Amino acid sequence: MLNPIDKALQQAVPTIMVPAHQELCPMQDYGHRYLIAADGIWVEVLRPWLHATWPVALQSSVAMPYGTLSRKVKFSFQKLPIDLISRFCAEARAASPVEHGTWITWNGQSGEFRYRGLDITHASEDELNYIRPVLDEDESLVLDLHSHGEGGAYFSPKDNRDDAGEVKIAGCIGLCDQSIQEQAYRLCLLGIFIPIPGPK
Numbered sequence: 613m614l615n616p617i618d619k620a621l622q623q624a625v626p627t628i629m630v631p632a633h634q635e636l637c638p639m640q641d642y643g644h645r646y647l648i649a650a651d652g653i654w655v656e657v658l659r660p661w662l663h664a665t666w667p668v669a670l671q672s673s674v675a676m677p678y679g680t681l682s683r684k685v686k687f688s689f690q691k692l693p694i695d696l697i698s699r700f701c702a703e704a705r706a707a708s709p710v711e712h713g714t715w716i717t718w719n720g721q722s723g724e725f726r727y728r729g730l731d732i733t734h735a736s737e738d739e740l741n742y743i744r745p746v747l748d749e750d751e752s753l754v755l756d757l758h759s760h761g762e763g764g765a766y767f768s769p770k771d772n773r774d775d776a777g778e779v780k781i782a783g784c785i786g787l788c789d790q791s792i793q794e795q796a797y798r799l800c801l802l803g804i805f806i807p808i809p810g811p812k
């Protein structure tokens with residue numbers, strides 16, 4: 613008999629064999645699940661704002677009798693909120709050379725973005741600490757933005773540690789002392805980082 617903790621964990625995050633001769637059954641609830649396909653292990657993530665399928669570990673040595681998948685990232689919104697991102701860029705410029713941060717959330721009911729200023733507890737030229745906002749019921753974290761002051765826009769090893777395990781878009785704004793700031797964005801999928809273009 614399965615240990616009740618393992619039973620709960622496996623129900624919350626199941627692993628599914630991808631059928632080779634029929635459609636894969638769609639996810640029923642928000643969360644994530646692992647998929648065993650012919651070429652390895654994939655993860656499927658479903659949020660009110662996101663449906664993504666992405667490989668975790670691919671292999672071609674063993675012929676496994678399962679179906680195939682393709683990479684997929686689909687957002688529920690049409691485009692990133694350029695007005696709110698611009699607001700953050702202006703705040704980051706004002707805060708420079710000290711780092712700055714904000715969250716931008718998305719309401720699954722209204723389809724509206726919201727600028728969530730952070731309760732910053734410590735900010736310096738190479739560190740930013742804040743209290744994570746408590747979100748409303750229909751609200752999801754979509755964009756986690758931070759700035760690098762006068763440094764470039766990139767994701768540091770510390771950013772990688774901070775973003776591991778999260779499902780969100782991380783954005784970094786750099787060169788805040790220059791006339792044109794630098795921006796970098798990536799989709800964070802539970803430890804997988806997928807570079808994506810910034811807002812247009």
Ligand SMILES: [Zn+2]
Nearest residue numbers: 767768771784
């Ligand atoms: Zn950073």
